[in-house]
Every structure is written in C-alpha cells, then in structure tokens.
Amino acid sequence: MKWPQSILAVIFALFTLTNPVHAEKTKAPEKSVQAKIPSSVLNVAKENTYPNPTQDMPYLQPSEFTKDLLKSSNVKIDNPNLIKMFNESAINKTPFSIGLRATIFLGEWPLSYESSETAPNWEYQKINTNYFDNRGGKKNYQIHYVQESQKVIKGGLTAKIAKSEDVKKMMLLKAMENTKLPLSWDTIVGAGTKKDNVYNIAPKRLGYLYGYAPAVNEKGKVTYGEVYLVLKGLKRMIIVKNVTSQGIGAWIPVQDHVSFGFISTDRPR
Template identity: 65%
Template sequence: MKRKFLFVVAITFLLVGMTTNVMAEGTEKNNDNAEKFKIPSSVLDISQDNTYPNPTQDLPYLQPSKLTQELIESADIDIENPNLIRILNESAIQTTPLAIGYRATIYLGQWPLNYESSETSTNWEYEKVNTNFFDNRGGKAPYKIHYKQEMQKIVRGGLTAEIQDADDVKKMMLIEAAKKSKLPLSFSTIIGGGTKKDQVYNVPPKKLGYLYAYAPAVNEKGKVTYGEVYLVLKGSKKFIVVKNVTHQGIGAWIPVQDHVSYGFLVTDTPR
C-alpha cells in the first residue's frame, strides 16, 4: 500500500511539472511574439490623419456550415481555403439510409487547400513614401519641421513568386500573417497627399534636415498544399477525398495599413 501511494505521488508531481513547463513555454512564446511585432516608437498610426480613407480590410475567413464542417473533418488533409469553404457552404446534399448501392464521385477541381506559415517578420521601412527637407545652414536658431505627405502614395505588396491560384493563396497568407502579427494588414494601402502629423523635428543651425517617411510591411513565408478534391457519396455517407497532393513554398510582402515609420537625419551636406 505504501509503495502504491508513493507511486501515485510521484506521478502527480510529474504531471504537475509537465503542465507547468508547457504553460511556461506557451507564455514565453506569446511574449516573444508580442515583442517581435511590437510597434516601434518611430512608427505612428495615421488612420485618423490620412486624407485618403482606406477601407477596413476584412479577413476573408468563412465560418463553415454544419455540412461543410462534416466534409472538412472527413478529409485527411486540412482544408482552409475560404473560397472552397464558400462553395461547400452553398452546397446541399440529401441522402437517405435506404440508398443501398448508391455511389457517386464528384470532382471539385484542384485547389490550394491550406497554408502553413514558417516565418513572419516585419520591415518597418519597407518602402519610402515621402521626404520633408529644410536647409537651415543660413539660420541662427533651430527650425521645426514636421511630416507632411507631398503626394498621394499607393503602397502595394504581393507574392514573391508566381504561383497557381494566387488570389486564394494571398487570402490564406493574409489571414495567417494578421493572426500572428495582430497588425492591420492589406495587400494595398494608400497614403493621401496632404496627410500630416504634429510631431516636431528640430533642424539645428548650420545644418540640413531630412525627415523620411516609410510604409511598413510584414514578410510572410511558408508552404501551400495543393490537391485534387473529390466529393464522394456512398449510400447514406458523404465525405471528401483529396488526391495528388503537392506542396510549394511561397513568400509575400503585406503592407501595414495606415502606419508610417519616420527617420530623421541631420547633416552638413546635401543628400
């Protein structure tokens, strides 16, 4: 009895220790992600100042219907493509327990089924969008300059290589990158001409001052899984079979919407 009691105690301590380690690792991972995508002080939100109102980017995620969820769970490969889920949501299948010997196989086409992210990172100076300049070499006191967007600027992202069903792949990559970074992402964003911020940058006497503005972006890298999708009806059963599965690596740049990164340079000579 004593030996059995000691065994139970040992197992209990082991399980508690394992749970604590898992929780600690999860917390550490979440903290690392939060720090990785923390917005630097040099990056400001211009959503309230932007003279061009960018539409809110709704993530193209669809909630599967009950039937769609059953079909997805019947496949041996994860199905996350919003367009394929939409088609399955719009489908209706009526079966009967008396349909003995009934069998049908319906080819739904080749699809990018899911996207698996391997790396998500940020480039806060992805594309230069503006330069404000003042020559204070003849001045005797500091001169204050601030950001003013001289011209409207369209910032576009995109896939780093050609790939089949690019639009579907971009949607899945956008969902994953936004989920990991918690940033407002869009493959296209616009900074309107005349957009301003109140932050002041001082150009000392005898110097030239350059205030550079950059659009940030997220770099997403991972793997897309393709497959031929078949809907199989067999008697009263219905399920999905995926054949000829292939994988392809892909990357994408996805701009951060309505955010600008600033860099201030003081120099003796023109740049």
C-alpha cells in the first residue's frame, strides 16, 4: 500500500523525538601507520604569523538507536552527517505502532568512502624563495627561511561529485586516520614566518632556499544510495536502494608545515 507523502510526514513526526547526541572523540584504528616526515619538512605552527584554526575532526559515535539502524542496513554507512541525523532522532516503541506500516524516503546520500591510496607530496606547492648572491664574498654567508609574503594553500577534490561536502568530510577523516598528519582543506603561511635553521652559501656561489607546502593525495571510492526508513510495527530498519559507486581523488594540504630545498650554484637560476 502506498501512503501519501503528507501522511508519511505526519507519521514520522509523531514517532520522532529529538535526542541530540554530541560527537565524541575516539582514537583512530591502530592499524594506521603515521606518515614518515622527511627531515627537510619542518613544523612552523609556533612561528607562523597567521594562526591557523586547529582541525579537530571528531569521530562521530552512533547512539544506540542509530547502531540498531546501521545494523539493519543492507549497505555500509559511515557518512558522519547521516549518522548525526540518525543520532538526533528516536522512534518510540508504543502500542500504537504495532499495526504501523510505512516507508519514508530520506534522500540520496554518499554512504561511505573507501580509501585505496593515501600518499604525501612534500613539495605540493612552492610558496617562498629566499636568495643571496655570495659571488663577491670571501667567506660563507648564512641564510635562513623568512616567508616573503602570505600564502594561501588550498586543496580540493579532483573532480565534481554529488554531495561534495559530505564526501570531503569522509575523505579528510580517512586521510587523517591514515597519516596522523594535521590536514586541512586550506591553510595559510603568514608573511614574516621564520625558522632558525641555517644554510651556508660558499664564496663565489649563489644560494636559493625554496619553501614548499606539502599535501596528501587521497584516492578512493564513494558509495551512494537512496536511503529509506522502514517502519513495520515495532521494527525499524534502513533499506538502501539504487546503490552506485564512483572513484574520486583529492589534494589535502598539511597544515603549518613547510618543506625546504636548498641549492647552491655558480649561475643564476
């Protein structure tokens, strides 16, 4: 029997109570291995003249009600926004629900993201060059890193995809879990940011100290589906229909880190 949309909405409203559940922080799975940071990559969080906000992505924990729904689903669901919606709802089991039969369409959602590769690029984008000409000098000249101008480093998805904000959140969580790096979709290195590490330029040489913003290349697969909430008497379940998958990639900058490359040469570059 098909129910008119307005009646379904009333039924869902009658049996739904708001029950906010806050996100809880949990540790990422122990199987993930932290990315090995090269010695040429330095943390500039303390020296950065632009205070980037800390990216603290909580691992959303499902409520008991949500756990029951997720177990009933025929497709894996780990979209934090969808889990949050379930967390904020509860359907009471009352005597009035014994004869209830209803199927409520909750929309098409990106359900889960499966990572296939997480690879750092320590020289994702050049952001600075410090230079000194010591060809007329008689002894070594020492230079160190000084950020000449403010640089904004932006990441993003490598292709257009439906519900991109949900997908980006899942990809960021997975990349952070895989690398243990402080990742963000955009980060800023402020003008005047300095580091005390010294680089020597010999006489009759020119020295170039390049600064690069590192980023992580995240690749994987997103699974989409139409989500239905099915009510059958006292039973509540999730059914997903028209399931599809799509490959996707993204570049995600590493926050407050700079990769350095020093070159000494007898000719201008």
